[in-house]
Amino acid sequence: MGLRSYWEGVKGEELAVEYLKQEGFQILERNWRSRGGEIDIIALKDGTIHFAEVKSRGKVRRGGISPLFRIDRRKFQRLQKTALYYLLLHKLGNFPFQFDGIEVDL
Structure with a gap:
């Protein structure tokens, strides 16, 4: 990953967090x-x-093409496993959960 891509990712995540907060989400982890x-x-x-x-x-x-298409099956499987581990680790297995893709145009 180049430096430009790295900083675009950082900026995109910042904007996504701000948007989610405005929409009433509580940010648990980044x-x-x-x-x-x-x-x-x-x-x-x-x-x-x-x-x-x-x-x-x-x-x-x-x-x-949307950058969300870069989330391939392998990436999604990794996300699933990591999310399930998070739920187990924090004893949140009774909570409903979902996976979201957020696209940010800079």
């Missing part, structure tokens, strides 16, 4: 990691835990 993977944002709203993957794209890459 960039939560385990051996199995990383989850960009873990948030809570209306009793549901949201595991969010953020994909950003800068002006240079606008147009064409």
Whole structure:
């Protein structure tokens, strides 16, 4: 990953967190990691835990296919395993949960 891509990712995650807060989400974790993977944002709203993957794209890459399509089956399986581990670790197995993809155009 190049420096530009890194900073686009950081900025995209910041904007996603601000948006979620405005929409009434409580941010539980950012960039939560385990051996199995990383989850960009873990948030809570209306009793549901949201595991969010953020994909950003800068002006240079606008147009064409959505960056959310970069979440392939392997990536999603890693997200699932990491999320389940988070739920077990924090004893949140009784909470409903869902996976969200957030696309940010910079």
